[in-house]
Amino acid sequence: MSASQAKPVRVALLGCGTVGGEVARLLTEQAGELAARAGAPVELAGIAVRRPDKHPELPPELLTSDAAALIDSDVDVVVELVGGIEPTRTWLLSALAQGKSVVTANKALLAEHSAELFVAADASGADLYFEASVAGAIPLLRPLRESLAGDRITRVMGIVNGTTNYILSAMDSTGAGYAETLDEASRLGYAEADPTADVDGYDAASKAAILASLAFHSRVTIADVHREGIGAVGASDIRAAQVLGRTVKLLAICERVTSDDGSESVSARVHPVMIPRSHQLAGVNGAFNAVYVEADAAGELMFYGQGAGGSPTASAVLGDLVAVARNKVGNGHGPRESAHAALPVRPMGQTPTRYHISLDVADRPGVLAQVAQAFAAHGVSIAAVRQRDKHSTASLVVVTHLAADAALQSTVDDIARLDAVHEVVSVMRVEGED
Amino acid sequence: MSASQAKPVRVALLGCGTVGGEVARLLTEQAGELAARAGAPVELAGIAVRRPDKHPELPPELLTSDAAALIDSDVDVVVELVGGIEPTRTWLLSALAQGKSVVTANKALLAEHSAELFVAADASGADLYFEASVAGAIPLLRPLRESLAGDRITRVMGIVNGTTNYILSAMDSTGAGYAETLDEASRLGYAEADPTADVDGYDAASKAAILASLAFHSRVTIADVHREGIGAVGASDIRAAQVLGRTVKLLAICERVTSDDGSESVSARVHPVMIPRSHQLAGVNGAFNAVYVEADAAGELMFYGQGAGGSPTASAVLGDLVAVARNKVGNGHGPRESAHAALPVRPMGQTPTRYHISLDVADRPGVLAQVAQAFAAHGVSIAAVRQRDKHSTASLVVVTHLAADAALQSTVDDIARLDAVHEVVSVMRVEGED
Incomplete structure (x- = not known):
């Protein structure tokens, strides 16, 4: 029997904006x-x-305002591109309960309720695919769920939000401040009218939750993700990074952390990071996304492409849709939730990070000793120090070794209180160096 | 029922060298x-x-020298890491005929006989997975077969052979010649004792055949792939590239070519290429692989990672093995051969390419006119010319627009015969520029 004579796989499309319109067209x-x-x-x-x-x-005969009735009708697959938590969650749970497979791009919903959705899919034998929810067109979730299923992933780190990457790229090339650059990005259509979800890191944090869950076979929700946006990144941070041959990116970082006692936990976080300009993620500019994966056997991998937009996201949705249809035709099903490792989430304060701290200090002997003493008091080891005179003050840059984030924060607090420290110019975490 | 109580999926491993040993260990x-x-x-x-x-x-109780008997025994999956065409082909056809799924890294076999293997798999309902056959640990075939199944791929271009990339990277950084660099690579273990399969492009051509088949839903074999190795790349080519801000890479290029009448065909080729140093593939050095994919909806994607080695390849094999086992547990199956488009293969002579031609010519008026006339006679349009005096000769560099490869070759032949042309210093195809 040829494909065109087989029983059709009937699709309900929920939502028809930029992505949905492309899906319908294709x-x-x-x-x-x-x-x-x-x-x-x-x-x-x-x-x-x-x-x-x-x-x-x-076509008017396809249109309805009653999503629930469309789901209940004679359809096999529900493609959800509405977004938001409710009523979407109720709709998708209803579809899955009826054994209807779901393809969704809804990162916010997955980052909060994926466990519940997976349980519903598993109970009825329906599929749940969501490649489009992270990094748009970049095939990333399927490699994590399937290609690397026989490997042990240790780290997933990447640029997963185009708006913030556009803003930080622009600040890096123009030297302009954050507010000014955000305005320009809005004017050019690179930032939404309400940019909160992007610039405050919620969008990236949802994606980090999804990535960490898949990479570490554990349940990680957005509530588990430490989140800092780019609102506090100033022109002085960008300059401080440039002086050291670095650039600033908002990264989603998901790591497998092994404690001294051998127990494992997951760290999932989103915050601005200084990375060397020679790092592969440093060259990812504008609205592009790129995600770096490290695994025991595979080593280092990188995935790069367009992270948003109607066509790229539609490509990911259609890839999932073909997979669901193939599974239906072949009486099979896609991968189930894999949360067997059930690793606990490590609080940010206990997560090992490295800090770059740039200070304006009094230009007199003994200041470095005082600063170094503050680090020592918190058990933080210094990797490099750079000191430079300028008029009556000196600039002091310290890069630390790995230490618990809370210890680094306390050290910065103590240093800011020193008389000899005129100003804490820039504090930022550092990644991508040995 | 928990996973550990389910009926085991029994695996026969054929071959236990570097990759097989890692697979057995993991x-x-x-x-x-x-x-x-x-x-x-x-x-x-x-x-x-x-x-x-x-x-x-x-473990001695697992070992046998009788692969055929092991395949016939009570096993569900055959993992083939022996390589070569026979007896491997016969073994795998036998396994598939018995409904036993196959996971293989055998690019040479797939590049010649994938159609036959797919037909056997389809007839019995067995799976055929081969992620490890191209670009080692990089999840590339699964994205092409599945993630991009709803998109229209127009181009796959990449560095898929680590040995030649190591040699070209070394020539670029040291300025040394080909023979000398190959010797050094052999000494350091980056080239095999018999490097023919790598340096003559057979390995990359096998991979190009596999990539073109998947990307364009057509049957492309190694015989369809135009192949040139790196043996003819000299220090003068590397220097000519450097002068223009380019570097030389051995690329596998698979393109969908649309003729003037709207008909489509596939071009698959492996040859040295000059690419701009700013191109993402230019930064891929040493034994790393990277593949660039362009699709209508997804846009540009890039995949990067380790293309060879025991652990990386084992990672890809295990990912496939987990997929096969999941399919078996769930009574499903993986993607079948997708060759419905059945696009014809375009001969190299009719494939549109661009040439970089570097000449030493007599330093007198009228030479450029003669050279330009040779291009015009073959209907080849010139994109850029650079002329520079040096003593009694002048150096002339021409970069063309896209033209049929055969017309470009004929042009070069004619130019070489001009009296005013002292030497054709370097001829190389150019990619990655507008």
């Missing part, structure tokens, strides 16, 4: 190709949108 | 983890090696 235009690849026609059965009358570009 | 050491991820224990049932007495490191 489903129609590439119907023949998709059928050949899936083994059966992949048929758009209906599209739920809030206001059907606002979508003259779509 | 299967044993990570048994618990693998069982949790696969949904059933993944059990090493036997290892076929040529000389069992040469493997004191392996």
Whole structure:
């Protein structure tokens, strides 16, 4: 039997904005190709949108404002591109309970409720795919869930938010401050009217939760992710980074941390980081995403591509949709939740990090000794010091070895209180160096 | 039922060299983890090696010299790491005919006989996975086969052979010639005792055939791949590249070519290429691999990592093995051959390429006119010319626009015959520029 004669896989599309519009278009235009690849026609059965009358570009017979009824109708797969937590969560749980597979790009929902969704999928034998939820078109979740399933991942670190990367790239090249650059980004359409989710790191933190869960076979939610946005990154931080041949990026970092007693835990965090300009992630500019993965056997891997946008995200959605359709045609199913390791999440204060601290200090003997004493008092070891005179003050840059983040924070607090310290110019964590 | 109580998936391992040894080790050491991820224990049932007495490191009860008998025994999956065409082909066809899934790293076999293997797998419902056959640990085939299944790939271009990349990187940094650098690479273990498969491009051509087949849903064999090795790359080519801010890489290039009449074909080729130093592939040095993928919706993607070595390759094999085991536990199966597009292969002569040509010419008026006339006679359009005097000769560098490769070759032949041309210093194709 040829693919075009097989029983069609019927798709309900929830949401038809930029990504949904692309998905609808490609489903129609590439119907023949998709059928050949899936083994059966992949048929758009209906599209739920809030206001059907606002979508003259779509076939009216497909449109409905009743998402729940569309899910309950004769469809096999639900593609969810509405976003948000409710009513989306209820819709998807209902679909999965009915054995209807779900393809979603909803990072916020997954970062809070993936366990519940996986349990519902498992109970009915439905599939749950979500490649588009992290890093847009970049095939990243499938490699983590499947290609590296026989390996032991130790680290996932990357640029997963295009808006903040655009802003930090622009600050690096123009020397402008944060507020000014954000305004410019909004004007050019690189930042949303309300940029909070991006610049405060919520978007990246959702993605970190998803990545950490998959990489470490554990349940990590957004509440477990330490989050700092880029609002506190100033032109002085960028300059301090440049002086040392570094640049500033907002990174999502998910690590497997082994304690002295051999027990393992997961650290998941999002914060600005100084990385060397020679680091592969340093060259990732503008709205591009890139994610670096380290695994015991595979070694270092990097994945690079467009992290957002209608077409790239639609590509990831359609890849999942073909997989779901193939599984349906072949009576199989995709990978289930893999949370067997159940590693605990390590609090940020106990996570090993390295700090770069740039200070303006009094230009007199003994200041370095005082500063060094503050580090020693917290058990923090110094990796490098750079001192430079300028008029009546001196600039002092300290880069530490790895230490517990809380100890580093306390050290910075103590140093700021020293009489000889005029100003703490820049404090930032450092990654990508030995 | 927990994974450890499920019926084990029994694995026959054929070959136990560097990669096989790692696979055997990881299967044993990570048994618990693998069982949790696969949904059933993944059990090493036997290892076929040529000389069992040469493997004191392996459990003797698992060893056999009779691969065919091991395949016929009570095993579910055959992991093939022997390489070569026969008897491997016969073994794998036998395994697939018995409904036993195959995981293989054998690029040479796949590049010649993948159609036959896929047909056998399809007939019995067995799986055929081969992530390790291209670019070692880099998850590349699964993204092409699955993540991008809903997209239209237009180009796959990359560094897929570590030995030649090591040699070209070394020539670029030392200025040394080819023969000398190959000797050094052999001495350091970066080149095999018989380096033919690598330096003559056979290894990369096998990979190009596999990549083109998957990317363009067509059957492409190694015989379809135009192949040039690095033996003809000289120090003068490297210098000519450096003068123009370029570097030389051996690339596998698979392209979807659209003719004027709208018909599509596939070009698959392996040859040395000049790329700008700013290109992402230019920074890939030593034994690393990187592959660049362009698709209509996804845009540009890049995959980077270790392309060879025991552990990285074992990581890819184990990822496939977990997938096969999961499929078996879930009564499903992996993706089948996707060759529905059946695009014809375009001969190299008709493939559009761009040339860089560096000449030593007589230092007198009218020479450029003669050279330009030779290009015009073949309908080749010139993109840029650079002329520089040196003593009694002048150096002339021409970079062309896209033209049929055969027309470019004929142009070079004609130019070499001009009286005013003292020497054709370097001729090389150019990629990665607009």
